[in-house]
Amino acid sequence: MNEDYIARSAQLALLLEVSAYPKPGNVGRRHDFKDTHYEHFLASSVAVYPVLREAAARGRCKGGGVGELIRRGVEESMEWQSGGNTHFGALLLLTPLAMAAGACESSGYKEVKRKAKEIMLSTSVDDAVEVYRAFPKAKVKVRTDVPELDVMDENSLTVITEKKLSLYQILTISASYDLISRELVGGFEKTFRYAPLLSDFAKEMCINDAIAHAYLRFLSEEEDTFVKMKFGREKSKYVRERAKMIVGRGYELKAVEEFDEELIREGINPGSTADIIAAALFIAILGGLKVD
Amino acid sequence: MNEDYIARSAQLALLLEVSAYPKPGNVGRRHDFKDTHYEHFLASSVAVYPVLREAAARGRCKGGGVGELIRRGVEESMEWQSGGNTHFGALLLLTPLAMAAGACESSGYKEVKRKAKEIMLSTSVDDAVEVYRAFPKAKVKVRTDVPELDVMDENSLTVITEKKLSLYQILTISASYDLISRELVGGFEKTFRYAPLLSDFAKEMCINDAIAHAYLRFLSEEEDTFVKMKFGREKSKYVRERAKMIVGRGYELKAVEEFDEELIREGINPGSTADIIAAALFIAILGGLKVD
Numbered sequence: 001m002n003e004d005y006i007a008r009s010a011q012l013a014l015l016l017e018v019s020a021y022p023k024p025g026n027v028g029r030r031h032d033f034k035d036t037h038y039e040h041f042l043a044s045s046v047a048v049y050p051v052l053r054e055a056a057a058r059g060r061c062k063g064g065g066v067g068e069l070i071r072r073g074v075e076e077s078m079e080w081q082s083g084g085n086t087h088f089g090a091l092l093l094l095t096p097l098a099m100a101a102g103a104c105e106s107s108g109y110k111e112v113k114r115k116a117k118e119i120m121l122s123t124s125v126d127d128a129v130e131v132y133r134a135f136p137k138a139k140v141k142v143r144t145d146v147p148e149l150d151v152m153d154e155n156s157l158t159v160i161t162e163k164k165l166s167l168y169q170i171l172t173i174s175a176s177y178d179l180i181s182r183e184l185v186g187g188f189e190k191t192f193r194y195a196p197l198l199s200d201f202a203k204e205m206c207i208n209d210a211i212a213h214a215y216l217r218f219l220s221e222e223e224d225t226f227v228k229m230k231f232g233r234e235k236s237k238y239v240r241e242r243a244k245m246i247v248g249r250g251y252e253l254k255a256v257e258e259f260d261e262e263l264i265r266e267g268i269n270p271g272s273t274a275d276i277i278a279a280a281l282f283i284a285i286l287g288g289l290k291v292d
Numbered sequence: 293m294n295e296d297y298i299a300r301s302a303q304l305a306l307l308l309e310v311s312a313y314p315k316p317g318n319v320g321r322r323h324d325f326k327d328t329h330y331e332h333f334l335a336s337s338v339a340v341y342p343v344l345r346e347a348a349a350r351g352r353c354k355g356g357g358v359g360e361l362i363r364r365g366v367e368e369s370m371e372w373q374s375g376g377n378t379h380f381g382a383l384l385l386l387t388p389l390a391m392a393a394g395a396c397e398s399s400g401y402k403e404v405k406r407k408a409k410e411i412m413l414s415t416s417v418d419d420a421v422e423v424y425r426a427f428p429k430a431k432v433k434v435r436t437d438v439p440e441l442d443v444m445d446e447n448s449l450t451v452i453t454e455k456k457l458s459l460y461q462i463l464t465i466s467a468s469y470d471l472i473s474r475e476l477v478g479g480f481e482k483t484f485r486y487a488p489l490l491s492d493f494a495k496e497m498c499i500n501d502a503i504a505h506a507y508l509r510f511l512s513e514e515e516d517t518f519v520k521m522k523f524g525r526e527k528s529k530y531v532r533e534r535a536k537m538i539v540g541r542g543y544e545l546k547a548v549e550e551f552d553e554e555l556i557r558e559g560i561n562p563g564s565t566a567d568i569i570a571a572a573l574f575i576a577i578l579g580g581l582k583v584d
Contacts, residue, residue, distance in 0.1 A: 004341070007341075007439065014336075015307070029322070038321075042307045047300065050300075051298070206329070206331075291335040292373075
């Protein structure tokens, strides 16, 4: 597929995802976080366009370097806004997906999914080093369960090089506690499951509501590991139960808004869920989902 | 200047402008028009990126074809969303400005302004024909005061070719009743006056408020010709007086929101003002305005 078509689909996914309302707990068009505002997400979505296009172009030419592209995407994002981490998780997912789309003739789900999995399987030590370099730049707030490879510790780079660990190998470790890593080593299962769901929703409602519904559905079905890491198992279970109730009762707007207010008040932001919904939106847009 | 830097600056200007709140009478993150929604503007801003980049690249290579680029920008916009006219006025301004920026070494206001004026002065009959072709595609709602060159009449193309009218010459006629045309033949006076104003505002307040203030200031100082054409002289005068009062009293949020509600209720949308603010934002971002 054409690289500008791929980059635009990915960028539109980022913009529509962050704009969707109400999307309990996350930055959206109607509320900011203290230091990270809606406009920071807009600027970051703009900033990463050239890197997304290059990912697609490299995919077409069978080139590698997914780690380098992620690191450069993060650098561009930080260059264009000063709200901190906006798209690190999303870039981890969108970069290999954009490369995969670039390598494919058509936007058929199966082909892109297979290719994306292949790209992740063939990542190198360099890819790992680049992603580790990107972490501190992205100002990600994480607590790692892999102490010997702390993403904020410069010595981790030496360990990675000495042990010759590929990006895929490292993500296999973090997959035990992190939704994004799990997606990256697990063949993007959730991304490609939610893409057709988004398209189905969009046949029945406006694009904003389709995204908001898919987001809630995800919250009700999966544990947001970002919430779990920051607030513990009990809280993340509670978030899932609340979402399940809302979905079960037909996504009543008032209930969603109350849930949103509650999460915002407590600072609980299901960031990983938002990242995966953005990736799923990208695949859906590539496949023909339009803003009608 | 680098074409991806220029295209990103222009795209960010479109996104920040449409997102600014409250911005009396126009589509924004908090309200849609009946058929044209906020998401249509997001999709259109994404859609036009490759054309904006090409405009910058052509400017650098001293190439022409501003009319063709405007027509292609409109086509891309319509391809990616179905909310009708979102960015026709903005593309009329941004395309020659992006070409001018591409032709310049630095983002110094004077140089870009001089170059943009030069580009408009040297437009051709082909440029005129292309822009006339774009009009019906853009689904612009206009009433023209130049009956022999009605933008919605296909015979106008014959008249343009027979009389050998350049885009500049035609815009000189419409400049008598249209703010955008006036800007295009008048050397982008307002764009370059509001760009430093936006930067100054942004030193004192967040980017959203800076844009909302600049928008109101513009409404208070200039007559929005789009409002005048659709609703008459009295109404456009009223809009200006109301804006003047709000500016005079220090942009009190409640007053702005009431004004917004009133204009939305009556369907009065100062579209030309929004287009010029987007162009001014582009110049300000090119010159270093950041989303802090």
